[in-house]
Amino acid sequence: MTSSSSNKLSLWSLTALVVGSMIGAGIFSLPATFGRATGGLGAIIAWCIAGGGMLTLALVFQTLAQRKPDLDSGVFIYAKEGFGDYTGFASALGFWAGTCIGNVSYFVLIKSTLGAFFPVFGDGNTLFAVAVASAILWSFHILLLRGVKTAASLNTIATIAKILPIFIFVIVLIFAFKADIFTLNFRGFTDTSGLATESLFSQVRSTMLVTVFVFLGIEGASVYSRYASDRKHVGTATVLGFIGVLCLLVLITMLSYGVLLRPELAALRQPSMAGVLEAIVGRWGAVFISIGLLISVLGAYLSWSLLAAEVLFSAAENRLIPRVFSTENRNGVPSAAVWLTNCTIQVFLILTLFSEYAFQLALELTSSLTLIPYLLVGAYGLKLAVNRETYETADAARKKDLIFSLLATGYALLMIYAGGMKYLLLSAIIYGPGTLLYLYARREQRACLFRNKTETALFAILMIAAAFAIISIATGAITI
Template structure:
């Protein structure tokens, strides 16, 4: 059945897709994740950088939705139209793999959450945890196959349900906030005198840890190093900003795509900042760093008692299940649209009677299942999935921003009277592109190499698609990029084998 038979999505449904995709595991892990990396000042600066950069990217998505309304599934199609088929393929496969691995992080965090009550689940990477996650994975698989519209409706309900505990968490922290605790956390390094005095720390709620446990976060890291340590985390919590753009073919009105993107982004940014900053006013940085994930549960438990941990844990499970549904839809939609554009084999254009890209859904969930099994052999499964997801989606984001720069520079899609708008949108796109480059640098060489393990061998799908169409596979420039990706993948595999890179 053709996808045109599916009911169109309203602006609120599109906004819900953006919010539902962005609010998942990441926000519930922020207190400990930021506590390990930086203090209050570093966190504020990190959110200014991340919020400003991602706002520019959201505005680029909004601009491109208006300038190129005929282009659907913008997360990759902009790269293809701007820089050729291989760039489009790299954007599609990178975003798809990032969405899949992001879904794995959701499963890991759910099992880690339940592990606080059922020790057999550990940190989410034990055999019982993987078996339960696999059962949930395939249950959602068949739900998605019933129809995109039905899944989107469930996502809207889940989005509302998961925002409620986050709001309650923020309200409780506002009343529990202590300015003196926040100031001790402000610079990121606890004064040595305070670190050595456990009695003094008890006055601020730091209980039950030896002085040696405090030492790792009492060091002399520079503010720059602290901020850099948060960068991939901030990217991860913003992944999903492209949700409305990916689903642009379902929009009732193309103008709603850009509006939904900006509305969803601003709302989620406010929640992220409040959750992070308010936590610094409740517990000292060493204790935040010591919390198990989801660390929001530990913060609330400290304030209100054990029921707080249970409350946040239930909210997290609802949140993650809704976000997982959104990401499964996003990942499958990108594969389906890339196949329609001739970037991957045409088998992925197959739709079932409900108008769902069934082959793409199967491919997506098989990949997730494989990566779930890999988590059995990783020490820090959640952190690996979080940072690898961020690294993978940065290339698609960079190419979207670069296409915005190209359009604004050439004037394509602009009326002769829109000179001022053209200049403004060029500046916005340049800032978004520079932000993406900065995030790639902040992520470090490890995750660039691990990403190449997806990009390099994954190019086989691109080769198969080109041969189906009896076309030349690469241009000379594209061949050079492919050789670089393949070499980086080989280096990454060797580093994993030799132990140079640990996961």
């Protein structure tokens, strides 16, 4: 994509990209998702872990934007710079695939929302629902091909429009909040109405991939760093966007515990924010939130589609995937990258017809895929601090960044563990065979396929894991 002065993005546009990417489907599903998993105490612990972990990651992004201003290709470039070409490719592939599947989750939630009013949409995985989603997909495809500046401007408008109903939801819940209901929900250990009794650790663990999902998009400003009118705005936009969204996430979760009992929250269909508001103000509340969700999700879809295309373009520019994906149209848009992204989303949309819990699967698989690039960002920040690279005369800053990058890396590892083996294996189905793009790019360059034995071993492990995952799905050991 061209990065001329006419296409530069201000601090607020970059912040809107971060907020627009983070506020999508996940925030509207929080009341029921947390209601099924845990009570108020577990939610507080979960948000402390998630908020603290993601804050350290945001600070690592901010540090890298300042200390490595020449690395302006987003998330994967840090993995490439720190750990080699194949690791950089894997980071780019995982992030791109995560955005594609994340967009599928948006479509599923749109269709599920409409299903509350028009039964033909069902829970978002009917044939009619997939057909409508496909029509929306290719309409946005045309819009994306018109250019990043047009799409970013629309995203800023959509970000403002979708925050309004969320603010109103929070205000209504503040006035409807009942301390006695919140107290009953706080512990979350007892099973009074069909909710499984679990330890506090188990309750918190079951929320982890959800908390990761609602923070996805935190890297939005970093991915678009080369469009920033001022490089310093990248880190500022990341931190501002993160803090604002975190406040909304915590308020929505905790206030919901003071309105409905956990069994009632757990029984709500998605988007559960609509059900909570309906319980307070009546049917119009569900309609109001549903409209807000549609605006929110379509805006987030636009943001994530931009991110996905930009990652493919940048990976091609860095010679990690075939050079055709750096091909731009007359509007400066990497058209081949947009086509591959939307064709992939279309395939996953069709696959939702065969998944009983399409939204939950898409949500958790997206989180699992994106955690690998996040882990590598934290690890690269840690590597810089340990090796004192760019810290020759700034020992105090090095110690601070060492702590933050260590915490960010540990958080990513903890989230991968919390997600479980199932999603790691499903991720391998994408990482392993997806390496064909990397191998084709290496052939284009007439270079050896892998630079060293470590890369060869990593590829072998991914292919074995992918084969095992496919066999497990075929035999029913893994269900989707």
